[in-house]
Amino acid sequence: MTNLAAAQATLAEAAQVGAAGGVARFAWLLIALPALGAAVLLIGGKRTNAWGHLLGCATVVLSFLYGTLLFFDTTDLDPQRRVRELDVFSWIPVNALQVDFGLRLDPLSLTFVLLVTGVGALIHIYSVGYMSHDADRRKFFAYLNLFVAAMLVLVLGNSFVTLYFGWEGVGVASYLLIAFWQHRPAAATAAKKAFLMNRVGDVGLAIAIFLLFRDLGTTQYTEVFARAGELSSGTLLAITLLLLLGACGKSGQFPLQAWLPDAMEGPTPVSALIHAATMVTAGVYLVARSNPIYDLSPDGRLVVTVIGALTLLIGCVIGCAYDDIKKVLAYSTVSQIGYMILAVGLGPAGYALGIMHLLTHGFFKAGLFLGAGSVMHGMNDETDIRRFGGLFRYMPVTAVTFIIGYLAIIGFPGLSGYFSKDAIIEAAFGQEGWRGWVFGGAALLGAGLTAFYMTRLVLLTFFGEKRWEKLTSADGRAYHPHESPSVMTVPMIVLAIGSVGAGAFFALGDNLVTWLEPSLGALEASEHGVLPHALVPVLTILLVAAGVAAAWLLVGRKPVPVTRPVRVALPVRAARADLYANAINEALFARPGAWLARALVFVDNKGVDGLVNGTAALLGGGSGRMRRLQTGFVRSYALSMLGGSVLVVAALLVVRFA
């Protein structure tokens, strides 16, 4: 019965998934180009220093152009035929485990291709200016190219194993780039932290893949999705939770969020590309991509939603307390990804909305980070917003693009964040019963808090008193704020345009939702929401306005101390300590782990080594004693043979007759 249903589902799926032909036959070029760039720059070494950054930009731009070509090639097709596969080579042909390296070209993956290569190309270009004084600029571009290649493997692969390959690849690139200035202990530590916390998530993802292989014998998306119904509900729940664990690691979600703010030790373009726009959204991609599995497990989806709601609030609260411009943006990223995870956790009512917010967020958050980088570039790499102030006049392009990004993120009506975030809040309120109130309430509250901390950030940076005038930076230089070169401002302007228009373009006429339908299924509008549809946007706007006003009252009106006050209320102290996330990790995992390690070392030294050395001493001593039997005299040898023979014969007779 189920087999029959599964077989029919396979047939239906097979009819849907066509082989890629025409221009799509060379889709592997998307990955090969940046991979080639990385290889040339890494193997070529210093010889490529002069033109390395240009090659790095060129490969990504070419990938983007080819991606655009593929996009239009796909839009020409009938919507039912937009999911295509391309077999590249047989990758792991081991007995029952047959993994082909294949690409899945469908609306979802192509959307990500455009995001990754598009934003990636802009950030590559920006980095030419940002990293112009760095001796290792070529290596930086090599790593960036490596990241783009790995990210494309992640989103284009047509099986969970290929995804895992890309997943680990972006992990390595992220590690290398966070530690790009490894001479700074903070950067080296942050890279290690990111790597270790990601491992926790990766283990979850790996076990989920093992479970799929154990029960279905395949890791190919088409087959897994067609046969997901054969899995028992327990296995389904386990797989959804393990996939979620993977997503939490990569996307900085609770309880694995602590690495993402520390990752800001990397160069700012890295923060913009990897730790805001693309890599950290891989978790959202994973859940959305696995939608046929999540559709079958409402309990798993509920956990996803809870994690999303919790994380978005955690991110907002901590974001309010920080004074470091990049860390505020980092916690804002944590919180915005929380929105996306919340959305995809809603199931068919939210997959496409999560992806939409992911795209708009990619634009405005990348723009904000590049803006922050531009501010730092003009302010001796200072990141403390208490030492900024009144910078609008000195860097107008940066300020305007930054403010556009700010308006987009708080959901100012008409800008892109408004369309995508509002849709998520509405969908959350669209849930039945307590879920609607809890998730909708969390999303709504998050919108207000976002407005508060982002307004605070903008006010402290670009407006008010010029607090930097009387100060010098840590290396003793005075501040001379200036606008960045056009190689940096142009990408910011392009991203600002995206921040303004992307939301309307995606949302109006349901463009994006319809386009994603072949991959994610049709969007289910909620009918039984706890609040009327019309009321939600009004409430949101009211709360956002309240947040802006609160920020204005707190930091806009009155002078702000340059050093941050020490005696503050308990909630602020908690937020400044990352809501004790590091302390909790330390107490729950790090310290017991260290104790365990120490105990094992003790057992190893005293017990195991003692046993081994004791055995060795025993054998050596025995050997020395037995050696004396080898006297060199034939008579004693003959005697030993005779003794042995008597024993053998006697034993045989005893066995027989006893």
Place this chain on the structure above:
Amino acid sequence: MTVLEAAHTSLGGFLAQVTPIQAPEIDYAAILPMLIVLGAACVGVLFEAFLPRYQRWSWQVALTLLTLVGAGLALVVYLRDNPQQGVVTLAGVLSVDRPALFLWGTLLVLAFGAVLLIADRSVEPGGAFVSHAAVRPGTIQDRAQAARLGMQTEVFPLTLFALGGMMVFCASNNLLTMFIALEVLSLPLYLMCGLARRRRLLSQEAAVKYFLLGAFASAFFLYGVALLYGYANSVRLRDIAEAAAGTNRSDTLLYAGLGLLVVGLLFKASVGPFHAWTPDVYQGAPTPVTAFMAACTKVAAFGGILRVLTGAFQATSWEWRGVLWGVAIVSMIIGAVLGLTQTDIKRMIAYSSVAHAGFLLVGSIALTGEGLSGTLFYLLAYGFTTVAAFGVVSLVRTADGEATHLSQWAGLAKRSPLVAGVFTFLLLALAGIPLTSGFIGKFVVFSAALKDGMAPLVVVALLASAVAAFFYLRVVVLMYFSEPSPEGPTVSVPGSFTMVAITLGTVITFVLGVWPAFVLDWAGAGGFAFSTT
């Protein structure tokens, strides 16, 4: 005819009861490899008698190598169209079945490698063999002959005689033939042990010890045969098996005979506690002869053990198996533990061979198809590794000959990385590390034993392997992580003969480690044949 008619008339009915003797049918194609080897040995003796001294070496080397190749070709040609179940020929005395053919092939290729080592005259100027064995050691004449370049070329026909004896030994179907083959293979070996160019006294002592103890062991063997004849009224393996299957004869005769017979066989295979000769003889004998003994004698002896146990004592295996368990355990422990404290590399390999004999015995007493094929594979793999290892040992020298003391090997990797690397690989093979034939050999033998319900024995074998790994790795550590002593040994550039032998052994050790399937298939191609029907 007239005689017969006359007999008819004179003796009448008496002769009617006597059947005339018929000449047995001989399958010459089947025994051709053996005939080639023994015939060439006789030709080699004639060479010694009629060729001038300076021509003998080249003629003997050419004859011996060609003989081995020719016998090998005859074997391959015969393999192509022989019956799967094997043939029993020469009035039921010899069985040419798949295991026998595999053992013959193994003996021929291993002897080829050993003969290459024997023939080498560049590592030790003039060869590893003395020019006049009869000169008393330590005299003026002896010191004079050490510098003389000639060598006692009788060693080549002696090798061929020993090889012929081994081939008969592992194919013989009755115990008397087996005894004669045992003597044919042993006597030349006793002589060859005494022919070392250097350290003449040690070499002669080794020869005498080997001879005395070998004679002792032969006596055991012969006594065992006699008791078994008393029990079964026949020396044919098949008859003994049938007699044991269901009679009311005296079991004392059967088990005492079996015990003594097995002792004789275990002695040749250097299984503990009948191993006492092994370290002394391995150390004293010229290294090429040690290689030949260690590889080929072991093959022949275990071939004989497999055949006797399967052919004559399968039905009583429940009674004797426990005893051989004990013997195997004793052998593994003696080899592994005593190897730990050896300071001479040849003695160390000797104890290693005692441990390996224990492992081989584990496979031999399984008496299943897998035990048979596993043991055959192990013999081939072990033989090649050993020949190559002794080849390397012969390369490391000081002014007074081979530097066999372990302390002299310290830091060898710094001076000759290639030799140290090859020897490391061979030691890893002896220890049974994956990617070498040693690992596959242990694996097939132990898994056969496990399937036949001998789990405790396999556990002991694995523990013994772990202990033995220590002394192999100690040499590796010594070669790589110790400072070389200033007056340390030099490593000779091997002549082409030794080079070929070492390369052959090393390459096959590696190939059997990564692609053992074809040899395993061949080793498992068929079982023993004991009667013509």
